[in-house]
Amino acid sequence: MKISAQEEYGLRCLLRLAKAESGSATLPEVAAAEGLSVPYVAKLMSVLRQAGILESVRGRSGGYKLAKTSASIGLGSLLLILGEPLFDEVDYCQKHAGTEAPGGVCTNHSTCTLKSLWQTLEHWMRHVLDQITLADLIHDEGRVTELLRERLALAAVEEQPQLVALNLISK
Numbered sequence: 001m002k003i004s005a006q007e008e009y010g011l012r013c014l015l016r017l018a019k020a021e022s023g024s025a026t027l028p029e030v031a032a033a034e035g036l037s038v039p040y041v042a043k044l045m046s047v048l049r050q051a052g053i054l055e056s057v058r059g060r061s062g063g064y065k066l067a068k069t070s071a072s073i074g075l076g077s078l079l080l081i082l083g084e085p086l087f088d089e090v091d092y093c094q095k096h097a098g099t100e101a102p103g104g105v106c107t108n109h110s111t112c113t114l115k116s117l118w119q120t121l122e123h124w125m126r127h128v129l130d131q132i133t134l135a136d137l138i139h140d141e142g143r144v145t146e147l148l149r150e151r152l153a154l155a156a157v158e159e160q161p162q163l164v165a166l167n168l169i170s171k
Helices: 005-019 027-034 038-050 075-080 115-128 141-158
Strands: 052-057 063-066
Touching: 005 027, 005 038, 027 038, 027 063, 027 075, 038 075, 038 115, 038 141, 063 141
Parallel strands: none
Antiparallel strands: 052 063
């Protein structure tokens, strides 16, 4: 799993807002604190505002603040807002048809098990990541590690992902 720069910096900006004593922060404050340019932070905040995660605050002490409680913002959903799905199924078969496949139709279309595998993993990863909230990430590193172990253990027990049966093809 690769984390994009937009996902990393967007999450860091949100953590900065969640920790802000006044409850809000300006673009220049967030940018300076995170070592980012103001235009880049503005882009990130715009994406998060359009998704309903942030609200803009007008006036002298304006800026941005969380539109929801930090405990209600799951990491899986947040990473999806800031980035892309781990598995994008829309054109999976066309992208992976094979370099010599006639008409762009996958040679394994009728026997493919990989698409189901990636769909299952995407669903499971999002579910597990949504067990971790922005509020969980505000604590010190030692507490976060302990908390994450607890949450991930609960997520693994709560919902067992539906496993995909892999058919072995014998010749």
